[in-house]
Amino acid sequence: MIVITLQREKCIGCNYCVEHAPERWAMSKKDGKSVLLGARDRKGFHTVKVNDEELEQNKTAAKSCPVKIIKVTKI
Amino acid sequence: MKKQNVEIMAPAGGFDSMMAAIQGGANSIYFGVEQLNMRARATMNFGLEDIKEVAETCRQHNVRTYITLNTIIYDHDLTVVKTIVNAAKDAGITAIIAADQAVIAYARSVGMEVHISTQVNVTNIETVKFYSLFCDTIVLARELSLTQVKKITDAIEHEQIKGPSGRLIEIEIFVHGALCMAVSGKCYLSLHTHNSSANRGACIQNCRRTYKVIDEEEGYELKIDNEYIMSAQDLCTIEFIDQVIDSGVTVLKIEGRGKGPEYVKTVTECYREAADAYFEGTFTAEKAKVWKDKMEQVFNRGFWSGYYLGQELGEWTDTSGSKAKMRKVYIGKGNKYFTKIGVAEFQIEAHNLSVGDAVIITGPTTGLIETKIEEIHTQNGAVSQAVKGDICSIKLEKPIRKSDKLYKLVSAAE
Numbered sequence: 001m002i003v004i005t006l007q008r009e010k011c012i013g014c015n016y017c018v019e020h021a022p023e024r025w026a027m028s029k030k031d032g033k034s035v036l037l038g039a040r041d042r043k044g045f046h047t048v049k050v051n052d053e054e055l056e057q058n059k060t061a062a063k064s065c066p067v068k069i070i071k072v073t074k075i
Numbered sequence: 076m077k078k079q080n081v082e083i084m085a086p087a088g089g090f091d092s093m094m095a096a097i098q099g100g101a102n103s104i105y106f107g108v109e110q111l112n113m114r115a116r117a118t119m120n121f122g123l124e125d126i127k128e129v130a131e132t133c134r135q136h137n138v139r140t141y142i143t144l145n146t147i148i149y150d151h152d153l154t155v156v157k158t159i160v161n162a163a164k165d166a167g168i169t170a171i172i173a174a175d176q177a178v179i180a181y182a183r184s185v186g187m188e189v190h191i192s193t194q195v196n197v198t199n200i201e202t203v204k205f206y207s208l209f210c211d212t213i214v215l216a217r218e219l220s221l222t223q224v225k226k227i228t229d230a231i232e233h234e235q236i237k238g239p240s241g242r243l244i245e246i247e248i249f250v251h252g253a254l255c256m257a258v259s260g261k262c263y264l265s266l267h268t269h270n271s272s273a274n275r276g277a278c279i280q281n282c283r284r285t286y287k288v289i290d291e292e293e294g295y296e297l298k299i300d301n302e303y304i305m306s307a308q309d310l311c312t313i314e315f316i317d318q319v320i321d322s323g324v325t326v327l328k329i330e331g332r333g334k335g336p337e338y339v340k341t342v343t344e345c346y347r348e349a350a351d352a353y354f355e356g357t358f359t360a361e362k363a364k365v366w367k368d369k370m371e372q373v374f375n376r377g378f379w380s381g382y383y384l385g386q387e388l389g390e391w392t393d394t395s396g397s398k399a400k401m402r403k404v405y406i407g408k409g410n411k412y413f414t415k416i417g418v419a420e421f422q423i424e425a426h427n428l429s430v431g432d433a434v435i436i437t438g439p440t441t442g443l444i445e446t447k448i449e450e451i452h453t454q455n456g457a458v459s460q461a462v463k464g465d466i467c468s469i470k471l472e473k474p475i476r477k478s479d480k481l482y483k484l485v486s487a488a489e
Contacts, residue, residue: 011110012110012115012275012276012277013110013111013149013151013152013155013275014272014275014277015149015151016270027149027151028151029151029153029154030154030155031109031154031155031158032109032110032111032149032151032152032154032155033110064270065270066269066270066271066272066275066277066279067271067277
């Protein structure tokens with residue numbers, strides 16, 4: 001399993017995470033920031049546990065995030 | 076038509092800078108809301124909920140307000156654009172500074188005044204004519220010479236080019252602050268190297284770093300005198316403000332939404348005084364020198380005149396950060412103010428405070444207060460120095476608030 005975390009408040013809405021991992025990310029049309037699909041919001045940190053097969057594309061999403069607010073950890 | 080005066084527009088990265096701008100004599104302020112502005116990375120942007128308070132405070136001080144909404148815009152941003160424009164309209168914000176056509180079109184559709192951002196790089200009269208269909212003020216590209224600026228303002232007057240308000244188009248230019256190494260709004264350096272687009276307000280400013288040039292074929296490293304080969308010095312026009320005003324511009328804009336209230340107040344004050352002196356006929360080179368010296372005390376990368384006088388390239392800075400001659404050191408926070416006796420109480424949280432120290436106090440309502448410590452009182456009575464942990468009182472004519480921060484000014488060399 002892997003854990004993906006998004007510190008959503010700092011998102012600048014560049015869309016890179018959606019480009020790299022469209023199954024896990026979407027852009028909110030409401031506030032223009034990214035949404036980590038399936039995640040729960042814990043005090044601004046949005047977290048979701050997913051299968052290993054999503055590791056690579058989400059690592060790329062984290063790497064390409066210009067404001068470095070995505071964290072991907074293998075557990 | 077001879078102008079009576081010019082508008083000094085100051086940056087507001089937060090409430091403290093906004094108050095500092097007002098205290099410095101700004102006629103208008105500009106600020107970002109949420110992520111769609113050129114300082115998206117900064118933590119200091121205002122939220123939607125702040126717009127009303129900004130508008131109200133500025134209205135009380137007769138200061139105009141502009142929201143920067145000037146990044147490139149994607150489909151998923153369109154709702155936010157509308158939300159911000161609507162909130163601005165409801166709050167009575169003066170205008171939106173826009174670059175993308177989607178923003179321009181929506182703001183116009185709800186009757187909001189639009190200013191064209193420098194991100195659009197307007198460099199000729201035909202483009203001014205085009206945008207006059209939608210906007211009343213245009214910020215020209217920062218790379219024009221004053222001769223080119225004058226040609227544009229003359230043509231506006233001659234051809235009577237008017238905006239939606241029915242007034243002649245007003246021209247705004249940057250007079251002070253950071254400059255880009257590339258034409259503003261067209262730099263992709265940060266995007267290419269760090270995937271972080273300057274045009275979405277996320278510039279990582281890697282042009283401000285040192286670089287080596289290596290001949291890959293033979294491995295020779297070229298020696299470069301100034302390793303900051305891409306980092307332009309900061310723009311400063313105060314010494315030729317007469318020529319700037321004579322070019323027919325109406326608004327003089329100061330860069331620096333990422334900078335502190337002491338920068339905002341000092342720079343705004345200097346340009347306000349310089350412009351007033353020009354119109355009173357008392358502007359002199361000696362005065363300009365005094366203003367420039369004053370501005371060297373706050374954040375700067377060294378000054379040059381930008382492209383306005385047609386200088387050759389090569390005015391690169393030789394430092395990664397500021398060349399300010401003074402720096403601020405955090406001392407403590409405000410506790411309370413005793414109005415009747417004019418005394419402010421502070422909690423000292425770091426370093427120490429001595430009689431004779433030059434200090435500044437900043438805060439969202441306070442703005443910026445500059446003073447010199449003449450006496451200090453602690454629980455031990457009058458002392459010459461208060462140290463970390465002390466609660467101390469100082470004489471102060473203006474009130475402070477609980478959230479205010481107290482800084483000591485020390486020489487940058489210290």
